[in-house]
Structure formats: C-alpha cells, structure tokens
Amino acid sequence: MYFRRKFIAMRIFYAIAFLLMLLVGGKVSAQIRATTAAGNKVLLFPNGTWKYDEGQTIIDTLPNPNPQPQQAAVAPAPAAKQASWSMKIDSSRVDSTLKVQIIDVSSPRLARFFGEEKGRMRCSAECVNEKGVISIRLEWAAAVGDANRYFGFMRDVKDVTFVLASGQELKFQYNPGFKDHFFDNYNISYYNGSVTLTKNEIGALLSSPVVRIDMDWKKAPEEYDVKDTEYFMNNLPKVL
Template sequence: MKNILILSILLLGTISQTNAQLKLRTPEGKIVLLFDNGTWKYEEIKNVEKPVAQIKSAEEIAKPLVIIDTELESQTVIKGISEKLNKFSDTNNQVKADFQIISIEGKVILKTNWKIMDAEGFRFFGFITKKSKMLFSLSNGESIELQYAEDFEPKEYPKYKFTTFAAELELNEDQIRKLQNAYLEKVEMYWSRRTESYEIFNPDYFVKELPKIIK
C-alpha cells in the first residue's frame, strides 16, 4: 500500500533531492519526505514568528490627534479558514482580508478588501451591509467593533473560483486610540447571511500603521 502511495506521488508530484531522501511536492502543495529505508512522512511546517511592533505608552497614545493626509500600503490582516467553506473543501476554504488606511482632511478611512475562496460567495455570505461589522478581540482583554456605514455588493469570479468584497468604513478618534493600545487576536465578521470567526495574520497592523498618519 505504501509503495502504491509513493508511486502515485512520484507520478503526480514534483521531486527534488535532499541529503538522504527524496523530497516531493504533491499536487495539493504538501511536501512528502521519502527515506532510504522505504518509509515516508509529511514535512513539518515550522512557523516563523514575525517581529511585533512595540505598543506606545498610554501617555503617548492619549496625546491630541493631528491627522496628516496620506495613503498607506495595503496589507493582509485577516487570513483564516471559513467554517462554512471547510464543509465543502479542504483546500478552497480560506477567507482573507487586506486592509488599507487612507487619511484625508482629518478623516481616517479603513478600506477592507475581502477575498473568499468560493466562486459564488454571495450564496453563503450575502452582502456587506450597514448592519455588517468586524468585532475584534484584543490582546488586553478588550474588544472593539468596527461598523460598516454603507452597503457593498460582492464581485464574483467563477473562472478563478473566488469572490471579493471591497468595502470601507471610517475610524473615529476613540477607535484610533484603542487600536494602537493592543494587538489583534481574533475577529468575528458579521456578513448579511452569517457570522464567522477568523484568525489574525497581522496582529500588530494598527499598532505599527496608525502612527504613520499622526503628526
């Protein structure tokens, strides 16, 4: 049985040579290690910890906010498994959100670009509406709610099997201070058709990005 599995991987996967073994990549992207004694195992994925930005002092965060006009780069902040999509696929089950902060004339806009790995995202998630919100759990034990103020329709890409939701909201002064005072730990997204929890990919996003728009 093992020989059949190994042969299948050899036929369908990509092969590379390591010290005393063969390293193969399956069509699903997993790495399989084949040893000289005929045994095999999946390669362990080691998580590389990224440096985390330091939180400023309470006194520094409490200072009056003077917002400068600027447009920051988009970054991936949320990346996790959708409980709903996971019921149908072990691979196309991810939800991702890129954030971008734009400040102009004293207003701070948070643009959120969601990507759902489903060609018909509307059927499961619906729209982002005025009732939609992101509820973040923070590292200091608190939570913060970011509410959308408008309705946004999804854009579906059947050929590429994903759906995007481009939406935005405005951050007020209290939210700006609170987001600088803790790291993101988890998020609950309230779509029009369901609520799901997702993992945070970039926990110090607001801690490192918000100071860039403050004079």
C-alpha cells in the same frame, strides 16, 4: 454603793449599744457594690447572695438570643474609567498605507464544502487619512465564484468587530458603499468595505494588538484569527 452599781450598769448599757451600732454598721458596710464583666451593677452580701443594683432586671441583662452578625465594611470598588485619547491628526492630509494581508485562515462555512485548504478566507487591510478622517479599509477574499451563496447578500450595512489582546472589543458598522465583486472565471469573490475610527478607537488600536476580527456575515457570523496582530499599531501612526 447604789450609785456605784448604777454607774456600772450605765457603762454596760453604753457598751452594748456601741456593739449593736458596730454590728449594724458592719452589716450595712457589707453590702458591696460591684460591676460584672458584662457591665451589670450588683450588690454583694456576706452570705454569698446578690441582687441587681439601680433597678436592673434579669431580662434587661440577659444576652440577646439572636445576635446580628456584624459585617465587615467593604470599600466600594473604584469605577472603571474609559481611556480618553488626545492626539493630533493632520486634517490636510490625504494618504493611505499599503494594503497588507492580515488574515489567511480556514472559513468554517466554506471548509464544509471545499475542505480546509480551498475553503479559506483572506482579508487585507489599509489605513487611510482623508483630510483628518481616519478609516480602515478591509478587503475580504474567498476562493469561490459567488460567495453570496454561502454568506448571503451583504447589501445591508453589517457589523465587524476587532478583538484586542487586552480583551477590549471595538465594534464597527461598515460605511455605506460596502461592495461585492464576483469572478466566476477565476473562482474568487471579493468584499470591500471601510470603517471610520474615533480618537479613542485609534488610541485603543495603537495600544494593543488585534488578535481576532469577527465578521457578521448575513447567513452566519464567523471569527478569524489575525496573523499580523500588530499591523494597526505599526501603520496607523503613518497616516495621522
């Protein structure tokens, strides 16, 4: 009888011990490792509590209070390329085109004194090849006896600018020898000068009409609209 009771007591002891092991094992297994949407590793417990895993702190996982905005990458703009023209020019040729009037407009300065009709500025042009040197001759005419009184003495080399329809501007300096001629008896003044062209300038004039010519008179510059805008496109090839 004694041994039977002892045997039953031992079975009860082992059963209690087994239950305790199950409870302890269940408690340990209840600690679930998980990863949040923000990438933080945490331990979850059955009672609804949690803590950060692997030594992470709250400070480490808080969002940056001053996030830096990400700037979209901008592709660099392609570098502007200057047109380079290659053309054959006859270096043995001496020739010029006919002189053609390309400007006939009111001069703002002359119109103040003589009105719109009498105060006009006219300009004629011709293209020239002198043994491979390509140039443009310009002859300005004003209906006054001594235009220097209104435009100033032009003995110094001055600038003239061709404005193309493409928006490009070709700025030249007159070659030495710019001349003026005054005819008081006929009430007219002439200015004659020439500019030399590079191959790139020739190419630009062949590719786009000239819509305006700006003359740098000594007293005051003036701008003149060109009436025969395609004159250089049509006539430069004749002397090349």
